[in-house]
Amino acid sequence: MRICVFLSAADLDDRYTGPAREFAALLGKGGHTLVWGGSDVGLMKVVADGVQEAGGRLCGVSVGFLAATARAGADEMVIAADLAERKRLLLEKSDAVVIMVGGTGTLDEATEILELKKHGHTDKPVVLLNTAGFYDGLKEQFRRMEDEGFLPVPLTDLVFFAEEPVGALACLEESQGIE
Numbered sequence: 001m002r003i004c005v006f007l008s009a010a011d012l013d014d015r016y017t018g019p020a021r022e023f024a025a026l027l028g029k030g031g032h033t034l035v036w037g038g039s040d041v042g043l044m045k046v047v048a049d050g051v052q053e054a055g056g057r058l059c060g061v062s063v064g065f066l067a068a069t070a071r072a073g074a075d076e077m078v079i080a081a082d083l084a085e086r087k088r089l090l091l092e093k094s095d096a097v098v099i100m101v102g103g104t105g106t107l108d109e110a111t112e113i114l115e116l117k118k119h120g121h122t123d124k125p126v127v128l129l130n131t132a133g134f135y136d137g138l139k140e141q142f143r144r145m146e147d148e149g150f151l152p153v154p155l156t157d158l159v160f161f162a163e164e165p166v167g168a169l170a171c172l173e174e175s176q177g178i179e
Helices: 014-029 042-053 064-069 083-092 104-118 136-147 165-175
Strands: 002-006 033-036 057-063 076-080 096-099 126-129 160-162
Touching: 002 083, 002 104, 014 033, 014 042, 014 165, 033 042, 042 057, 057 064, 057 083, 064 076, 076 083, 083 104, 096 104, 096 165, 104 126, 126 165, 160 165
Parallel strands: 002 033, 002 096, 033 057, 057 076, 096 126, 126 160
Antiparallel strands: none
């Protein structure tokens, strides 16, 4: 499976890097390909290192103004012209999406895939990995949107909330019929 991971390129402490390493190892050991923003810094590097060390493949999609931080040695690396093209390519090249901890860029990517799902423009499974409760507030906001009629489809049809890396990958593999 080609799994797109939206996540931060910031250097973060172990409460975030530990679960990211665990998810990366599971992804690589499962023989999957990481599709990610292509950066070789911060949490993006942690995940790419873990996937590669565990035998998985790397497909990066960077963007022109970040090309200097693109990972050398990825199995595939594409440099997009702008952020909109980058998001489009990340989704085109993947079978499923995992949203990990991140900032505004990650949130932008996450809401775009959920909007596409809401309108039936993709049926790719989406998992939000809620490491250390990072997305508790967002989860609450999504539930409020659902409860108050802002979502035309059930929240469970848009995204699965996983608290642990093993649950995130299990959800994706199950959705693809992988045991």
